[in-house]
Amino acid sequence: MIRTLHVTFRVGTADYALPAAQVLHLESFVTATHVPGAPPYVAGLVQVRGRVVPVVDLRARFGLPPVERTIDHRVVVVQVGTRVAGLLVDSAREVLQLDETSFEKPPEVIERQSAGFVTAVATVAKRLFLLIDVPRIIGEELTHG
């Protein structure tokens, strides 16, 4: 049993989880500076703790229609290598210990449908958490080429 801390958040009707080691901090979200010409799933730029950070709107990234901003919305600030980016989610409340050995591969049809964003599924007390590929979500493939 390998239990590691994960940050969980909600986008649409699904719960997702990220290793806490990848998460720098959680911020509330007011507004982002729109960047003309950036991919449509980029909400824009925000300033967090003195840093300018691009924010990916996960609803848009996951193909969901947009909703009105509420105070529950959060930006999960993550670090991948030297890159720091933000993930805009509907809400982020819990931090859980998840047992990595219990992670299962997602059903193939889901894996394909989610364009590789979902790498595993965890079950905790009858709740499903989708583990996501952060580098892919923040467009790591854009850095090559």
Place this chain on the structure above:
Amino acid sequence: MKRLLIVDDSKLMRDMVAACLRPLGEVAFEFAGTGLEAIERLSLTGFDLVVLDLNMPDVGGLEVIEFVRAQDRSRALPILIVTTRGDDENRTKVLEAGASGFLAKPFAPQQILEEARRLLPSKRAEA
């Protein structure tokens, strides 16, 4: 309705002068914070009396008087100078330049009210 222009770079001073002159009755006050604004304002509209401080940035009261008096249409405009420099030398210089009245700070509210009354054309004079 008489139109008064009050020129002083201190907002407090402008407010105090306005308060002192309110008993005049039917008056509309306009304010300027520098000699430059005063000149500009005077060139755009007409006033019945100008209350002017001597000491202001860039263009002081003396230059405003000289400028205004040099223009034909403003020769008769009553200009009341208020200044901290109450010495006689200054008084003479200022009156020679064309000021209509001279009042040294600090002055009592009654003093400036009387000077203003003296300088404003009375209703009876208007034919």
Place this chain on the structure above:
Amino acid sequence: MSERVDLQEFIGAFAVEAEEIVAAANTSLLEIDVAIGQGTVRPRAVRDLFRALHTIKGLAGMIGVEPIVEIAHALETLVRAADGAGGVLDRRAVEVALQGIGAIAERVRAVAERETIDEAPEGLLEAIAEAAARGCAPIAMAPIPPEWHARLSPGERQQLALALQTSDPVWTLSFTPSETNASRGITIASVRARLGAVGEIVKVIPRAIAATAGGQTGVAFDLLIISNATQAVIAEIAATELDGVIAVVAPAAAPGRQITEVMDVTGVGAEPPAPIERDDLPAVGRAVVRVELSRLDELQDQLSLLIVSRFRLEREISSLAELGHDVRRIREVAQIQGRQLRDLRRAILRARMVPVSEVLEPLSLLVRSLARSSQRDVRLELDGCDAELDKAVADRLLPALIHLVRNAVDHAIEPPEHRVASGKPRVGTVRVSCLEVAGNFLEVIVTDDGRGIDRAAIALRAKRPIDDEATLLEVLTSPGFSTREVPTTTSGRGLGMDIVRRITVSDLGGKLSVTTHPGEGTAFTLRVPVTIAVMDVFSFQCGPQSFVVPAVVVEEIFEVLPEMLVVPPNAGTSTISPADRQASKWPRAALALIERRGHAIPIVSLGTLLAIDSGERARKALVIQRNGDRIAFTVDRMIGRQEVVVRAIDDPLVNVPGIAGATDLGDGRPTLVLDLNELGTIARQRGVS
């Protein structure tokens, strides 16, 4: 209507305005003191100081506070003599003036708190009178154009002479008020304010002109200003023609003459004039060249442009690679160039470094003045400050340090009796120390041995628990909190701890922390980068967003109305189709034409080019030029011009053409820096269907 007007009801307003004037006077004195340290003078600051004293004397007289009138009058005499000598005040005079203003500040506070006001101290009045009688050694003045000689006061002549001597650009121009101008909000007051923001105004002289029936009044204003702004910007501000902004140059020096004029000095015992050499070599024997910061800024701006085109080069290389070309050798060259740019950047940044001790100099003066007016016994210690800092960082940091030091003297250091009673030395110590920290950072620590911060009291006031120092700092620096502190005479209003945080963290990209021990003292640590990239930019509004562009690329800014645009054949209309937006493609933005100074320039709406706005409300156009090709972009309105810290945003998610970086205009949100050259290329490409 009652005719009895009682001016006593203005006492509250008097206290407020007097406090502002005292603060302004102190600032002028600080400037003069710093200038003395640099071996030069500040005639403008002396003039401002004189006016401040004159004003407060008048106001105090009206309200009836005699002691303030007396002190102000004495100081006025002292400063008037200095102004007449070309703006010269020596250190002793500054010291005595400081004491005088401190005495005034004390009495203003007494007025505010309805306490009895002490008589003006005899000793002080004597000291001031003695300084006035002593006079100051006059200084030499470089030659100025004869036609200005007669129109300027001695202080103003010195101001002009200094500017010409240091090759600061000096301009003369005229502004003509008119009803048209006034209806657009362009008045002599607004012109003066805006020019004052981009430079230093030496003189404004009204001149009678023929009044016309068409709304021109009978007056024009001739201005003499010192400014690094371009002719184009100055002309735009003053609503005048570009060729109406004329450069003022020093008259050709006659061979062999060094001094053309010596200021008259009032007072006895004046010493014979000694020319002040502005390029003295320091005793250590280093070869030193005094360089105006503006020249380094210019170097920096050019470097920033180089860096921006470097990003574009990278993108072009990537595009070629995508098309299958072998880009290895080009990449190699680009990498070498990148390294060379980095080295160049480091070299320029090194040239902008100033010793921290120089930056902190004004703090000792401040502490002396504060200690006096708040009746504390405090001294300032500066420690480890031979470290060096980028001048731009230093300039931004100083207000934050000033606030922390003020706070320490005002709130932290206890009254002398209190300190002695608790076993502390009578004299409180505020220490500013600097520590170089790995990774290009400097830690500036402001420590005091005062009463420490009462965490419990703060928690109570903030209505939340404070478990650690990080939370304490958060509460102290939250905007709502700071303004609830009771403002005292010396704390100043408005500059709260939240601004200290904004400067340190958002502006400079650093960190702020605090440690405190009740009864023992407090230490604020500001970690700031040693160097930052600073750029001179224009800011403007386009649609829902504001943007900035480097000022150095903008050739001209002018007002544009829809009817001025000429739409050539096949331009079509600019529309943003939903399909375009989905695919995040640029729409076909139509290029129109506009006539400017006898030429036709292509003009495009920035809003439609960036697909963020229809561009209907655009009323201003910015013209850029490259290799003789001009193009204009229309925007809604100009916001202003300022120096900002630019952060490169190189994350691939937002690495898009036309965006060169991000900055903070002061609202805490990122504002994009646009690369107009790149956008111009895009506009030209899109314009061809």
